[in-house]
Amino acid sequence: MTTLGENRRLPHVQIRELKDDYCEFLLSDTDPSVANALRRIMQVEVPTIAIDLVEIEENTTVLNDEFIAHRLGLVPLVSNAVSSMTGVFETAGESGFMDVEMTLNVKCTSDETMEVTSNDLQLDPNHPEVCPVGYSHDAFDPEKKGILLVKMRKNQELKLRAIARKGIGKDHAKWIPVATVSFQYMPEITINRALMDTLSEQEREDFVKASPTPVFRYNNITKQVETDHIEQYHWDGEALAKAEELGKPGLVTIKERQDMFIFRVEGTGVLKAEDVVITALDVLHRKLYTLQTSLPEQDDVAPLPGVQ
Amino acid sequence: MVEAPRSLEELVRPHIDSFDYFIGEGLQNVVELLKPVEIEQPGTLRRARVWFESPRVARPLKDDAGGAADKRLFPRDCREAGTTYKGAFHLDIMVQDAGGGPAHRLTRLMGHLPIMLRSTACYLRHLTPAQLVARKEEAMEVGGYFICNGLERIIRMLIQQRRHYVMGLRRSAYQKRGPTFTDVATLLRCVRRDESSATVRCHYLRDGTASFAFTIGRAEYFVPVGVLLKCFLEVSDHEIFTRLLALIPQDPGGGDTAMADRVERLLQAAAQLGLHTRVQCLEYLGSLFRGIIEAPAHLTDLQAGEMLLREYVLIHLSQPADKLQALLSMTAKLFAVAAGLCTEDNADALSSHETLLPGSLLSKFMADKLAECLSIFKRQVLQDYEKLPEQVDLRNPIYVKRIADRMPDIGKKVEYLLNTGNLVSNNTLDLSQATGFTVVAEKLNFFRYLSHFRAIHRGAYFAQLRTTTVRKLLPESWGFLCPVHTPDGAPCGLLSHLTATCRIVAAPPDSPEDSQHAVAAVAASLGMVPATPALAPPACPQYIGVHLDGRPIGFVESRSAARLAARLRAIKAARLASEQGRLPANLPPLQGPETLVPPDLEVALVPYERGGPFPGLFLFTSPARMIRPVVQLPGGSSELIGTLEQVNLHIRCPDGTDEVAGMSGVRYSHAEINCAAMLSVVASLTPYSDFNQSPRNMYQCQMGKQTMGTPSQTVRHRTDAKLYRLQTPQTPIARTKRYDEYHMDEFPSGTNMIVAVLAYTGYDMEDAMILNRSAVDRGLSHGTLFKTEGLDLREDKGKTMVFAAEKKSDRDRPQERPRGAFGQDLPHPLTSPPASSAVTGPLKVKPQGVQKNDERIDVDGLPHVGAVVYPSQAYYSKVDCTTGKAKTGALKGEEVAVVDQVAIVGTAEPSLQRANVLLRLNRNPVVGDKFSSRHGQKGVLSQLWPDINMPFVAGTGMRPDLIINPHAFPSRMTIGMLMESLVSKAGAVQGKFVNGSPFQDADGVGSTQQLVKVASDALEEAGFSRLGGETLISGVTGDEFVADIYIGPVYYQRLRHMVSDKFQVRSTGPVNALTHQPIKGRKFGGGIRFGEMERDALLAHGAAYLLHDRLHTSSDYAVMDACASCGSILTPLLHPAETAGVGAHLLAMQGADSKGQVVCRVCKTGRAIARVALPFVLKYLVTELAAMNIKCTFTIRQ
16 A cells, blocks of 8 residues: 555545534545544634623622623534634624624523523524524423533522524634634554464464554454454554563564554534534635745646635 | 531631630630739738639621621621721720728620631621631631731731640750759749749759759849759658659669759758758748849749749649659659669650640730739739729729729731731740741642641740751651651741641540549549658559649559550540440440540550650640541541650551561550651642652642642632732542542643653753643633722821712823823734724723823723723822822733722722722743742743644644653653553543542552552553653654654643742833833833843953943943043033123033033143043942042043
8 A cells, every 4th residue: 555645635524423513534545644634633723613702781690790701701502603703803894683682681580500501592583593402392202401600599580692603713712613623643454464374373372462452353263363443453562562471573564554543533513523524624725725826936846726 | 608517617626626725714724824913002901813714706897887786897898898807806804902891893805816717706706608708718718817907917827835744955055044054954834824834944963963043034143953852842852752752753673862962962952051840941042032032022932933933843733742743753753864764755755745826825825914914914013003093992883993994905906916926925924935826827729728727936045056957857746747748948847737637636624623533533433542742652664653634643553554545545545436426335434534535635654664755654745736537447546646646656567567566566555547647738739740850749748739720719709919810720530549539620720731751842941841832722721810909088098089980171181192001002913904893992991191090990980890901001190188189099910900800998988098809810821930840840831832733643733832852751750640641541542530638548548559550551441551651743844753752631720829920021121210221020110130140251251342231331431521631530521602701702612512511620621521431330439439538530532
């Protein structure tokens, strides 16, 4: 398998799992810099919507104004409408809207402790699609309780206006669209067959057991050691140590492949994991385009192929 | 609401019990033991006797309540109003004719005594948590402190010498007492029921005799022991001789004639003075001392001598026979120590110490002050007898009341003592210091608050001592004082903390005499030979003395002493069990006097050993002793042991062997309850402290007390000048048992951070640490500083002020934009004008433009709750009633504040005069703030990296919250932190809290191997590496790290040292008017001194330009005129053009401009004037010298 050459510019993506809040894919035929760039962009440059300005009219709760404002900011808002919004630092005059205004007006009148949650937020009538994740008015479903903002006792009151805006994670963590996004190098394990043949069957089985993760498998039929779940390899070095112990250094060689990465994107509900990836690629593309157009034109540089 | 656990109340018990005893029985004792004064009418023999009776302390009441139904004064009222929580103190003044007849009683208010919270005189005593909360108190309020002028102050516990135990000492200072004095002395601290005490000494003299020293007032007096011995009873010299010899521990049959010689010579001292009988001796002493002890004239010398013995010699005993016995044992020990028959005692060991409790201090003080009151009363009456004898009528209550009004306000004096910690008295009160008795119980966080109650100080005297011997940790303090919890630096070893299990006997038994009789009776029934004045004691060491609270009560055969002690212990343990409401089967049933033996009786058996400590069985029932529970070994019942007692016990440690180490065949008589018994509360909260290098645990004890956490649950009702609070605290995953025991979760003080041990960018070198900025964005370690600003309009002297807003015309005046630290505009203007209507429209947030006060100040002159105040903006306004002019108060400091609460103090009638404004300052982490783990690993925040730049775990994508450098570990050896990380990680994946108590191996809870194995298994099961390491990928380059990185959750504390309080920078700013040099002081915008040593450094580098810049250009650079012809810099003066006068045409020729011309006053010409740049301070120097007739000339060349 070639790691360098023309293929470098033609990465491949193989999707392994795709759910609303989780996406796992294999990025191959590229190098770590591209993988890392993609990760960084997914994390902090995919725009989302979050509450940014809070005007407090009445607050007699136990939490102070800044604290409540901060908590509101961290409430994840469904951000599918973000593409039609304009950020504060973006050029004015673009067609999108800038503010989504939510209000919160609750007062505890009962003797019991009242929980104010994200479900108590009243949405902007112009943009009802921008709402807290899991927003629901089903008071009886404990699954849909909403995100707790503050607890109240009798006669406490909270009245405020909150303005949600478009933003990116670079400015504040509340705009980060994912819980985690990470990639992992695909290990490459080669078994030295010649050396392996010198081991007894018992030794082979011991060797397989030495690894804490099921990286190797002992094939009962062929009596051979085979690689199994390679990507679960922990870089623990146990197998290598076992090989040393058996007096067979070089029994296996383990390398990390520099051209294949397992990506895992875990969403927060703000955006679909899939959308995060696609937007990130889009942002990356735009960045490269900007770079390309601002570089002085040189004839011998071929134009960048489109990144899919 | 969580009730304060018993264990927590137990921690402040010594304070509260001691105060309870003081305001009840203690005061009664003080008054009873106070010597009545006798006032003799001149010319007649009629004498009147005056004394006090029935002291009473009332609960605090409001004095300005008016007609209000509830006059009760609650602690919270005092805190908010900055007043003292105090209750009325009444006494009855009794006047009686000395010849007999009826006593007249006059009740008088002697002032108001500060009341300790949760004492019997406090309203909070029996309140439930819900009731406490309703009173705006902490639900877990435990009390133990006073509120003085709004501050919470406590009386600090001090270590002092153990009472009623004869100590034999060798001190070179004793030789300075006189020419024949040696360095050997025995010493006895005698304490009476009212806690007044006197230390007496027996000095060994070079001629083999002894001298008895006692203190009257502040002076020391010496009496030959031979004379004193004959004063108590009518006993023959031979009797004293045999008794004394019998008390000295000598080997049987040794027949040391030298010792007999000494005793003989001692007794000859009296004979040499011609004193043979008791009466002669007493009369001799009486005649010598009657002036000093102010004996009344009508007393004979004999009576004066008796008075001397009663009031100054061995005052803890009342019977002369007991005093004689006590003096004999003092002398016997003196001779034994001098002859080397027994060792001297260690005055620095805890076994010879006890505590000075708040109640004792107040008792002593009160006794002194009440005696002063009586003497003032007497002086006044005597004065009246001289001036207006016809008015004096001590039977007339009106006259008595008039005289009594001259007595000082006792309450004020006690208040002064509590406010300042200074003890004002004419005599020393047998205390080693006069200041520093009280401290403020700061509520910085709960750790610090609690430690105030457990702290015990060795005494201010020892702080100045050059030697470090007193600071050493001695084995005697095992189990009583925490070896870990002492500060480093100046008070190291002097300020210790009691262990969590250590208690203090705060009060004597309910009826001390009955208990003492019971103990003596029990001892007698168990084989003690009672001491009788008639009988010569059996010889030591076959028999050893039995002493009960400093009174020799008998003798016990050496062989059976241990059995007697064991039996007493059994009784003691049974009493403790029955007091706790349980009766284990293995303890004997108690009968007769046994039921009166106090459970905290100290049974210190010092067996005879040649050359060992002075033998005896010392029993103590007295208060102020430190005691702690241990387990009796056969049986397993609990017993309270004291410090002197412990020294001679064999107590098995949890990891000990079956037999006493180094003594084969000897079994342990006791065992420790568990390993935590040796630790203080704060020290026992460090998880896995047994894995750390010991100084690290000491550092943690310090830093735990500086942590920003949850100081109180009633922040709104508190008026502390500064209060730090962590916004998002967490409970630690790895916690010790004590953490739960003391309900520390009510006051959490840190955050579980994911810590990666890794050298990442160089920004983690030298104890710097990198924090994840995105985590901080999400609320990690967010903190708040609360400041209370007390507004008091009464401070404007001579004016009548009211809180009110400024008048309209004033308010229309546009305010200047507030300025920040570097002169920048506040609030920060947005970089681009907001396009959104939300900002400029209905929200009315004006980022640019004028700020008016009425955005913050209400019509009542006080700020709105929630108002944002920028530095130097007004936040309240007051109006002068006479002139109608308004004055505003501006916010001090450089930080933006938010008004959190506005509390009105006192009544609004006739007009509101006082208010407390609680301001809230945001203190979120910034570069330069200090953090620490619980293992003495502190560090300074050096970078806030965003999430993307942090390394991430390849498998899970987890980014650390914090990165510390691996170099923090090898030299410091804080393995506990690594343990915490691993075990917490396992706890986190399993969703369980982990027991992090130290010494789990010894306590049998689990072994280290097991602990690690359980954690590793859990990690493995969850798909992590067994060892806690994980593969990390650089967030910047995307490259995998070669090594696995140790990563896991560690509980981190944010310390209160923050850059916002400390940074000091200056470009330009205020200068000193005299020298024009920059002023010093952070508060005033001054600079940091560039001093001599810094100058030397620059000189050494040859950095001349830089030096010139620092010392001249950036300092007092001044351009001035100098006259080159006379060389003066003082004489050139500016002549304005129009007033040039005489030489105008001359000047015009010299080219004077419109502003005028600089002319030298001496040379009368401006021709030689040169402009030079000099330090301004030089001009000042030259001027000063000129004033002293010294002329300075400068040579000026082009």
